[in-house]
Amino acid sequence: xxxxxxxxxxxxxxxxxxxxxxxxxxxxxxxxxxxxxxxxxxxxxxxxxxxxxxxxxxxxxxxxxxxxxxxxxxxxxxxxxxxxxxxxxxxxxxxxxxxxxxxxxxxxxxxxxxxxxxxxxxxxxxxxxxxxxxxxxxxxxxxxxxxxxxxxxxxxxxxxxxxxxxxxxxxxxxxxxxxxxxxxxxxxxxxxxxxxxxxxxxxxxxxxxxxxxxxxxxxxxxxxxxxxxxxxxxxxxxxxxxxxxxxxxxxxxxxxxxxxx
Numbered sequence: 001x002x003x004x005x006x007x008x009x010x011x012x013x014x015x016x017x018x019x020x021x022x023x024x025x026x027x028x029x030x031x032x033x034x035x036x037x038x039x040x041x042x043x044x045x046x047x048x049x050x051x052x053x054x055x056x057x058x059x060x061x062x063x064x065x066x067x068x069x070x071x072x073x074x075x076x077x078x079x080x081x082x083x084x085x086x087x088x089x090x091x092x093x094x095x096x097x098x099x100x101x102x103x104x105x106x107x108x109x110x111x112x113x114x115x116x117x118x119x120x121x122x123x124x125x126x127x128x129x130x131x132x133x134x135x136x137x138x139x140x141x142x143x144x145x146x147x148x149x150x151x152x153x154x155x156x157x158x159x160x161x162x163x164x165x166x167x168x169x170x171x172x173x174x175x176x177x178x179x180x181x182x183x184x185x186x187x188x189x190x191x192x193x194x195x196x197x198x199x200x201x202x203x204x205x206x207x208x209x210x211x212x213x214x215x216x217x218x219x220x221x222x223x224x225x226x227x228x229x230x231x232x233x234x235x236x237x238x239x240x241x242x243x244x245x246x247x248x249x250x251x252x253x254x255x256x257x258x259x260x261x
Contacts, residue, residue: 001031001032001033001034001246001250002030002031002032002033002204002227002228002231002246002249003032003033003034003035003036003203003204003227003249003250003253004027004032004034004035004036004204004205004206004208004224004227005036005155005157005177005203005204005205005253005257006036006038006061006094006129006155006157006158006177006179006205006206006207007035007036007037007038007205007206007207007208007224008037008038008040008044008207008208008209009023009024009035009037009048009051009208009224010037010039010043010044010047010048010051011044011209013209013220013221014209014221014223017221020051021054021055023208023223023224023225024051024055024057024058024224026223026224026225027223027224027225027227028057029225030225030228031228032057032224032225032227032228033057033250034057034058034059034250034253034260035055035057035058035059035224036058036059036060036061036090036257037051037052037058037059037060037061038060038061038063038093038094038129038157039060039061039062039063039083039093039094040063040064040065040068040094041064041065041068041071041072042064042071042072042073042076042079042080043071045060045061045062045063045080045083046083048060048061048062049062049083049086049088049089052086052088052089053088058088059088059089059090059257059259059260060086060088060089060090061089061090061091061092061093061094061129062080062083062084062089062092062093063080063092063093063094063095063117063128063129064076064080064095064113064117065094065095065096065098065131066095066096066097066098066104066105066110066113066114066131067098067101067104067105069105069109069110069113070105072113077116077117077120080092080117080120081120081123081124084120084121084124084126085124087259088259089126089259090126090127090257090258090259090260091121091126091127091128091129091154091155091257092117092118092120092121092124092126092127092128092129093117093128093129093130093131093154093155093157094129094130094131094157095113095114095117095118095128095129095130095131096110096114096130096131096132096135096139097110097111097114097131097132097133097135097138097139097142098110098131098132098133098134098135099133099134099135099138100133100134107138111142114142115146115149118146118149118150119149121149121152121154122148122149122150122151122152125151125152126152127152127153127154127155127256127257128150128152128154128155129154129155129157130143130154130155130156130157130174131157131158132156132161133160136161136162136165140165140168140169143169143172143174144172147172150172150173150174151173152173153173153174153175153256154172154173154174154175154256155174155175155176155177155203155256156169156174156175156176156177157177157205157207158177158178158179158181158205158207158211159176159177159178159190159193160181160189160190161193162189162192162193163189163192163193163195163196166193166196166197170197170198170201174201175201175202175203175252175256176193176197176201176202176203177202177203177204177205178190178193178194178202178203178204178205178230178234179204179205179206179207179211179213179230180206180207180210180211180212180213180214180217180222180226180230181211182194182213182230182233182234182237183213183214183217183229183230183233184213184214184217185214191237194234194237194238195237195238199238199240199245199248200248200252200255201252202234202245202248202249202252203249203252203253203256204227204230204231204234204249205227205230206222206223206224206226206227206230207222208221208222208223208224208226209221209222209223210222212226213226213229213230213233214229214233215229216229231245231246231249
């Protein structure tokens with residue numbers, strides 16, 4: 001079966017097409033056996049948890065995305081920690097560094113909360129899901145500094161940095177997931193990473209509702225059912241059998257995220 005290791009079903013993007021329940025149903029109809037709904041602030045983490053409680057094939061992660069830290073209120077990290085104790089919460093995330101937009105929270109604030117959430121993951125014995133945008137070297141150096149908090153490993157979701165850096169991230173116990181951009185024309189940088197990463201460290205995601213893969217690029221919203229097009233592309237780029245890669249991806253997911261059943 002396919003697995004969408006990272007998606008967002010907690011907003012209103014799916015209201016006109018059956019809501020999150022409809023997206024989950026369509027995913028199942030298209031062979032997606034496991035879906036991980038990622039939280040990006042406290043509210044979305046709670047919604048993701050409720051979807052996981054409602055649907056057997058849905059799990060979730062809980063965390064504060066670096067661009068969403070302006071929503072943080074005193075005591076939210078304690079609430080986040082409690083959410084992460086849920087047996088269907090597979091990781092703390094998505095967390096990390098995002099230096100793309102000028103109006104993002106200050107870099108010092110991002111690093112502070114990145115560390116605090118790494119601490120939560122370490123305390124609870126959970127892996128992390130890392131978001132990193134326009135902060136490749138900073139993220140790598142930060143994770144090297146606090147590598148003792150990565151004992152359960154983690155995921156570089158929607159990996160877009162150089163193929164050369166994959167070895168450095170992998171040495172920290174990290175895995176790599178790829179989504180719609182891997183199917184885009186001229187995505188040579190992503191393709192090089194897909195081809196270089198060991199089969200035992202690769203995962204598939206949609207990051208929906210955005211980044212819809214080819215052949216439906218530009219269609220909104222993206223859905224977990226589209227993860228099959230991503231796996232097809234990954235197999236082609238790696239010159240591997242799709243069914244074998246699909247099986248390997250599922251095994252990788254269950255190795256990293258030990259709460260997955």
